[in-house]
Amino acid sequence: MKVTINDVAKLAGVSMKTVSRVINKEPSVRKKTYDIVMSAVKELNYQPNIAARNLAGTSSFAVALVYDNPNAYYVIDMQNGVLSRCKDEGYELVIHPCSSTDAQMQDEFKTMIQRSRLAGLVLTPPLSEQQDIINLLDEMSMPYVRLLSGREEQNEGKNNSILVNDFAAAYEITEHHIHHGHKNIAFVLGDKEHKSTTERFAGYLQALKDNDLSFNPSLVFEGHYSFESGVNGAKHLLADNNKLGVTAILGGNDEVAAGALFAARLMNIEIPAQLSISGFEDSPFSRQTWPKLTTAHQANNVISEHAARLLFSKTRSSRKQEKDIITNFTPSIVVRESTGPAPL
Amino acid sequence: MKVTINDVAKLAGVSMKTVSRVINKEPSVRKKTYDIVMSAVKELNYQPNIAARNLAGTSSFAVALVYDNPNAYYVIDMQNGVLSRCKDEGYELVIHPCSSTDAQMQDEFKTMIQRSRLAGLVLTPPLSEQQDIINLLDEMSMPYVRLLSGREEQNEGKNNSILVNDFAAAYEITEHHIHHGHKNIAFVLGDKEHKSTTERFAGYLQALKDNDLSFNPSLVFEGHYSFESGVNGAKHLLADNNKLGVTAILGGNDEVAAGALFAARLMNIEIPAQLSISGFEDSPFSRQTWPKLTTAHQANNVISEHAARLLFSKTRSSRKQEKDIITNFTPSIVVRESTGPAPL
DNA sequence: AGTTAAATTGACAGCGCTGTCAATTGGCTA
DNA sequence: TAGCCAATTGACAGCGCTGTCAATTTAACT
Numbered sequence: 001m002k003v004t005i006n007d008v009a010k011l012a013g014v015s016m017k018t019v020s021r022v023i024n025k026e027p028s029v030r031k032k033t034y035d036i037v038m039s040a041v042k043e044l045n046y047q048p049n050i051a052a053r054n055l056a057g058t059s060s061f062a063v064a065l066v067y068d069n070p071n072a073y074y075v076i077d078m079q080n081g082v083l084s085r086c087k088d089e090g091y092e093l094v095i096h097p098c099s100s101t102d103a104q105m106q107d108e109f110k111t112m113i114q115r116s117r118l119a120g121l122v123l124t125p126p127l128s129e130q131q132d133i134i135n136l137l138d139e140m141s142m143p144y145v146r147l148l149s150g151r152e153e154q155n156e157g158k159n160n161s162i163l164v165n166d167f168a169a170a171y172e173i174t175e176h177h178i179h180h181g182h183k184n185i186a187f188v189l190g191d192k193e194h195k196s197t198t199e200r201f202a203g204y205l206q207a208l209k210d211n212d213l214s215f216n217p218s219l220v221f222e223g224h225y226s227f228e229s230g231v232n233g234a235k236h237l238l239a240d241n242n243k244l245g246v247t248a249i250l251g252g253n254d255e256v257a258a259g260a261l262f263a264a265r266l267m268n269i270e271i272p273a274q275l276s277i278s279g280f281e282d283s284p285f286s287r288q289t290w291p292k293l294t295t296a297h298q299a300n301n302v303i304s305e306h307a308a309r310l311l312f313s314k315t316r317s318s319r320k321q322e323k324d325i326i327t328n329f330t331p332s333i334v335v336r337e338s339t340g341p342a343p344l
Numbered sequence: 345m346k347v348t349i350n351d352v353a354k355l356a357g358v359s360m361k362t363v364s365r366v367i368n369k370e371p372s373v374r375k376k377t378y379d380i381v382m383s384a385v386k387e388l389n390y391q392p393n394i395a396a397r398n399l400a401g402t403s404s405f406a407v408a409l410v411y412d413n414p415n416a417y418y419v420i421d422m423q424n425g426v427l428s429r430c431k432d433e434g435y436e437l438v439i440h441p442c443s444s445t446d447a448q449m450q451d452e453f454k455t456m457i458q459r460s461r462l463a464g465l466v467l468t469p470p471l472s473e474q475q476d477i478i479n480l481l482d483e484m485s486m487p488y489v490r491l492l493s494g495r496e497e498q499n500e501g502k503n504n505s506i507l508v509n510d511f512a513a514a515y516e517i518t519e520h521h522i523h524h525g526h527k528n529i530a531f532v533l534g535d536k537e538h539k540s541t542t543e544r545f546a547g548y549l550q551a552l553k554d555n556d557l558s559f560n561p562s563l564v565f566e567g568h569y570s571f572e573s574g575v576n577g578a579k580h581l582l583a584d585n586n587k588l589g590v591t592a593i594l595g596g597n598d599e600v601a602a603g604a605l606f607a608a609r610l611m612n613i614e615i616p617a618q619l620s621i622s623g624f625e626d627s628p629f630s631r632q633t634w635p636k637l638t639t640a641h642q643a644n645n646v647i648s649e650h651a652a653r654l655l656f657s658k659t660r661s662s663r664k665q666e667k668d669i670i671t672n673f674t675p676s677i678v679v680r681e682s683t684g685p686a687p688l
Numbered sequence: 689a690g691t692t693a694a695a696t697t698g699a700c701a702g703c704g705c706t707g708t709c710a711a712t713t714g715g716c717t718a
Numbered sequence: 719t720a721g722c723c724a725a726t727t728g729a730c731a732g733c734g735c736t737g738t739c740a741a742t743t744t745a746a747c748t
Binding site: 358372 | 698
Binding site: 348349360364367368374393395396398399400401402 | 733734735736737744
């Protein structure tokens with residue numbers, strides 16, 4: 001029933017250590033030996049014991065995913081992406097939800113790292129943007145990968161960040177509206193503490209500028225990443241029978257856009273005939289509205305998978321480096337039914 | 345930096361084994377000894393090494409949460425509930441998303457169990473309703489706890505199930521509508537493969553019966569647990585200018601209800617003045633609609649925590665039994681703005 | 689006090705694997 | 719062919735803890 005590394009060694013006619021080398025893809029193993037061992041592994045269906053590896057080795061076989069994010073869809077995508085890579089690599093995934101505002105979080109964080117003897121961790125926004133956490137990890141010289149909102153040129157010299165180009169996404173979405181003849185394009189921003197908010201806003205501004213449209217500050221609503229904020233924002237922007245003449249609204253994310261959509265419906269505004277609305281992220285949320293949202297697709301499960309790859313590439317130097325790790329993602333626009341030409 | 349059980353033993357002036365006994369809350373430890381050891385543990389801030397415990401002991405210190413559920417909110421709640429208990433008990437949580445329809449799932453399942461040397465697992469619907477999985481676990485004599493939709497009387501004799509009384513929830517919600525004077529109460533059902541669907545439907549029927557209202561099959565729409573299904577269901581039920589005279593709709597869950605809400609809005613039906621709509625589960629979804637949904641609150645994080653407790657109580661017989669584990673949950677109605685008196 | 693059983697504690701091996709370092713092999717040059 | 723270095727392999731200890739079982743202490747009796 002239980003197959004140990006010793007059984008494999010006997011069957012292959014080599015030492016345990018050599019089997020260990022094969023399992024861990026260490027160099028200095030002859031091709032022939034490798035094949036013999038591998039066939040023995042397969043014949044016995046050998047499964048390395050993670051606990052023993054953790055105990056005996058210097059580095060452990062567990063990575064943590066740390067998040068403080070109310071968006072369940074986002075979290076699940078992150079988990080699944082990292083998890084799939086972990087399975088391939090034979091690692092365990094420790095999930096660690098936490099509150100970034102909690103004062104004792106750092107302690108709890110430290111305890112977790114000690115207890116689990118982690119090989120490394122993946123940080124998602126907004127924790128990945130918190131300098132004190134980064135410092136703490138650097139102090140402990142613990143490998144980590146950050147998921148951040150940012151542009152490619154900002155990633156130079158760093159080799160532990162995965163950037164999502166929210167600037168470009170916002171730029172593209174704004175141009176989508178502009179090309180549809182929209183002039184008065186409003187923006188319901190997300191939480192301003194999040195870097196994604198400032199990046200998206202910057203992209204929006206740049207697109208306006210590049211298309212010779214003037215920026216009207218009253219078309220910007222400073223809100224939060226929530227449905228309700230979208231409702232409030234849209235109500236505010238469209239107040240007084242839309243005296244501002246808004247014909248398009250960028251929601252800070254899909255939830256915000258869904259809220260805006262709802263508010264517009266309540267005001268008997270036809271979507272997209274009278275008003276175009278777009279979101280960001282392409283969460284399942286964007287398909288649960290009616291009409292479905294035009295949004296910027298961001299493959300969070302893919303992104304998180306690459307984050308995991310990057311982490312693994314840093315963790316095990318003995319293994320050959322993976323060369324196809326993408327560290328810069330640019331969301332691409334998905335046009336659905338919530339946007340269209342500007343009304344005449 | 346690294347504190348081992350040996351350090352604690354020295355400081356406390358006892359053997360390693362005694363420290364081990366204290367850590368594991370084994371019986372046969374004098375109160376005085378216990379206190380001495382515990383103070384040493386605290387002084388050194390000793391953290392047991394999970395890998396070593398797993399390796400040395402017969403049972404491991406990891407439990408798995410297995411799910412096949414597209415509802416991210418549900419999954420997150422489940423995770424958090426089980427996770428909080430795991431932290432208290434010093435266990436690890438292994439999350440295992442999988443597809444119940446996938447043919448090779450059982451194999452993968454087995455592999456996971458072998459690899460991780462699990463102490464036990466928590467199964468959520470619809471996996472918890474699959475007999476082949478139950479059989480497999482029984483064969484391996486692996487402890488598990490099932491989360492199921494069902495009524496208290498059905499839980500007798502079983503000690504590995506946590507029941508959510510969807511019957512009672514549906515009964516209560518249906519009566520809520522009835523007491524508001526509704527007569528033509530429609531129901532957009534969820535997936536009929538899920539036991540929660542049949543339970544909720546049964547509760548609805550019972551409530552109608554107990555209040556001397558006749559059951560009209562054409563007021564039932566067989567749908568799915570999705571927003572879109574809610575839209576379609578409501579459209580169907582309210583067709584032809586509501587010739588069926590529907591004044592209230594039960595959504596199979598909150599997503600369905602949200603869909604129904606949206607469809608009604610599109611038809612310019614006022615909620616709740618002309619039509620009452622209710623959901624189930626009280627997911628964040630139900631607060632992201634406008635008006636907010638009346639629904640049946642189901643504290644999934646609490647439920648999953650009790651599932652974990654139940655599992656732990658079965659896992660370590662040496663530890664004193666927990667007596668306050670709730671194995672039967674009855675959701676309670678939360679009245680918000682989407683329901684009201686029947687129109688005249 | 690003396691005896692006996694029960695409760696409490698400790699010594700020690702070993703869980704399955706990897707790190708260290710020494711032994712062996714093979715490939716190459718002179 | 720001998721000689722030498724690098725590549726490859728193996729022997730062995732030990733990671734931090736728990737199970738086993740024996741040693742010791744305590745309590746409960748004649």
